[in-house]
Amino acid sequence: MKHIVVTGASRGIGYQLSRRLAENGQKVIAIARTSTSLETLANEDKNILALPADLTTEAGLTKVEHELQNIGQIDILINNAAMLVNSPFMETSIAMWKQQFDVNLFSIVELIQRCKPFMKSGSHIVNIGSMGGVQSSKKFTGLSAYSASKGALSILTECLALEFARDEISVNCLALGAVSTEMQKSAFPDFDAPVSAEAMSKFISDFALNGHTFMNGKILPISFSDPE
Ligand SMILES: NC(=O)c1ccc[n+]([C@@H]2O[C@H](COP(=O)([O-])OP(=O)(O)OC[C@H]3O[C@@H](n4cnc5c(N)ncnc54)[C@H](OP(=O)(O)O)[C@@H]3O)[C@@H](O)[C@H]2O)c1
Numbered sequence: 001m002k003h004i005v006v007t008g009a010s011r012g013i014g015y016q017l018s019r020r021l022a023e024n025g026q027k028v029i030a031i032a033r034t035s036t037s038l039e040t041l042a043n044e045d046k047n048i049l050a051l052p053a054d055l056t057t058e059a060g061l062t063k064v065e066h067e068l069q070n071i072g073q074i075d076i077l078i079n080n081a082a083m084l085v086n087s088p089f090m091e092t093s094i095a096m097w098k099q100q101f102d103v104n105l106f107s108i109v110e111l112i113q114r115c116k117p118f119m120k121s122g123s124h125i126v127n128i129g130s131m132g133g134v135q136s137s138k139k140f141t142g143l144s145a146y147s148a149s150k151g152a153l154s155i156l157t158e159c160l161a162l163e164f165a166r167d168e169i170s171v172n173c174l175a176l177g178a179v180s181t182e183m184q185k186s187a188f189p190d191f192d193a194p195v196s197a198e199a200m201s202k203f204i205s206d207f208a209l210n211g212h213t214f215m216n217g218k219i220l221p222i223s224f225s226d227p228e
Helices: 012-023 035-044 058-071 094-118 144-163 182-187 197-213
Strands: 003-007 027-032 048-052 076-079 124-130 170-176 219-222
Touching (some): 012 197, 027 035, 035 048, 076 197, 094 124
Parallel strands (some): 003 076, 076 124, 170 219
C-alpha cells in the first residue's frame, strides 16, 4: 500500500485517478479547492482522504504540509491540478499569464519542495503535462500561456530528475493529448476527445505505480496525434 498525493482531484482526470488508485488499495490524499466534490470522492472509498486546499496560497500549502507530517511518508506525488487560459496572445494580460503560471508551475514547485522531505528512495513524482508543452508538437491559437506553462513543467521535470537522482527519487512527465473533461471542452469546444478521463486515469495510475522502474526524467507524449 502506497501513500499517493493526487492534485486536481475534484473533477476530470484527477477525480477518476484518485478513484482508481484507491480501488487498487492505495491510500490517496486528494487535493483541490472544491471541498464538496472532494467529500463526494472520499465518501466513495475509505482509502481516499479529502484535503481541500488552494495550492497557489501559503495557507493551502501549509495545510497540505501539516497533513504530510501526520502521514509521515509520501511514495508518489501526481501533480495533476492545472487551469487553462484560452485567450489570443495580444489579449492576454500579464495578470492572466501570472495566474496561469501560478497554478501550472509555481504551485507545483512549492508542492514538490514541501513533499520531498517525506519521500524516500524509490518514490515517484509524476507531472501531468500537455502535448502543447512539447517542443515541435502542433500548437493552437489562444493557448500560448497554457502551453508555455506546460513547456516549463516539461523542462522542470528533466532538471529535477537529475537533481533528485542521488536520493533515488524519479521524476517523469506525461504530456497528454485531448481527454474528455471540462478543461478540454474549454480549449476545444467543437472537438470530441477520443479518450475518457476514466481511460486516461488507468494509464496514469499504472505509470505512477510502475513507470519509474523503467525510466527517469522522461517527457512522454500520451497522444495518438495532435490534438487527439
Ligand atoms: N483534458 C485534456 O484534454 C488535457 C490535455 C492535456 C493535458 N491535460 C492536463 O491534465 C490535467 C488534468 O486536466 P483535466 O482536464 O482533468 O482538468 P480539469 O477537469 O479542469 O480539472 C483541473 C483540476 O485542477 C484543480 N485545480 C485548479 N486550480 C487549483 C488550485 N489553485 N489549487 C488546487 N487545485 C486546483 C481543479 O479543482 P478545483 O477547481 O476544485 O480547485 C480540478 O480538480 C491538467 O494538468 C491538464 O493540464 C489535460
